[in-house]
Amino acid sequence: MKPSLSPTVLALLVICVLGSPTAHAQTSDNLRERGDGKYRARDFDGAIADYTEAIRLDPTNSSAFTNRGAAKNGKGEVDAAILDEDEAIRLNPQGAIGYLNRGNYKYAKGNYRGGVADESEAIRLNPGDARAYNNRGNDKVALGDFDGGIADYNEALRLSPQFAHAFNDRAIARNKKGDINGALADYGEAIRLNPDYSHAYVGRSKIRNARGDLSGAIADSSDKRGQDLRVLGDELLNHPFVCGIINHFFEGLNLGLVQGGRDKPFLQFGRPGL
Numbered sequence: 058m059k060p061s062l063s064p065t066v067l068a069l070l071v072i073c074v075l076g077s078p079t080a081h082a083q084t085s086d087n088l089r090e091r092g093d094g095k096y097r098a099r100d101f102d103g104a105i106a107d108y109t110e111a112i113r114l115d116p117t118n119s120s121a122f123t124n125r126g127a128a129k130n131g132k133g134e135v136d137a138a139i140l141d142e143d144e145a146i147r148l149n150p151q152g153a154i155g156y157l158n159r160g161n162y163k164y165a166k167g168n169y170r171g172g173v174a175d176e177s178e179a180i181r182l183n184p185g186d187a188r189a190y191n192n193r194g195n196d197k198v199a200l201g202d203f204d205g206g207i208a209d210y211n212e213a214l215r216l217s218p219q220f221a222h223a224f225n226d227r228a229i230a231r232n233k234k235g236d237i238n239g240a241l242a243d244y245g246e247a248i249r250l251n252p253d254y255s256h257a258y259v260g261r262s263k264i265r266n267a268r269g270d271l272s273g274a275i276a277d278s279s280d281k282r283g284q285d286l287r288v289l290g291d292e293l294l295n296h297p298f299v300c301g302i303i304n305h306f307f308e309g310l311n312l313g314l315v316q317g318g319r320d321k322p323f324l325q326f327g328r329p330g331l
Contacts, residue, residue, distance in 0.1 A: 127322035
């Protein structure tokens, strides 16, 4: 009679030859984590290579799709980023970050209604995320719904009172509604929370210039725009030629003023459910 192997021994032999049933998933997650490090270092090509290999080893790794989308977006490949988020959401429909990131990409494409839909779903899945409210507010403002946008910024600030982006973006909405004092107050709070927030300085300088406060406008714009116009001196501010140059300078700022609060894409850490 030939000796027989017990089921336990057979299972151990299979694991030795083929590897553990979870080995591929662990390797996939390790590659994703390595890709995350490259993403943070702005090595987007390296990150994409790691995420792609992670997906090859485990096509169900939704986090790798989410993070590869973020890296593709970092390269300006917005359409490809949306496709990766589509797959991440298909694999993990309860993951709020997938919707939040896809809303970001849709905003970049000018699909503001699509952004509102995705951010609303992110809020439904994670109602405590101030970022989702802020981003949805930006989409609403882009659609001309200033009151709806301000309501979302208010909620973002209720959830996260130190959220400088939300103050900056609410300032933009208030300015567009004609609430100049409210806009100035919000820009001031954004700057207090983040003294290096260039968008807020530029926004406030535009309002100050429009109100005739040229010295305040120059003070806001100088260091943040790389030009210290204060060397002109107070005695020159009333000279018509100098004022014309300054006004032309601030007209140029209109081209650079954008929503300051769109968050960068967020990486998904770990496997959903693990």
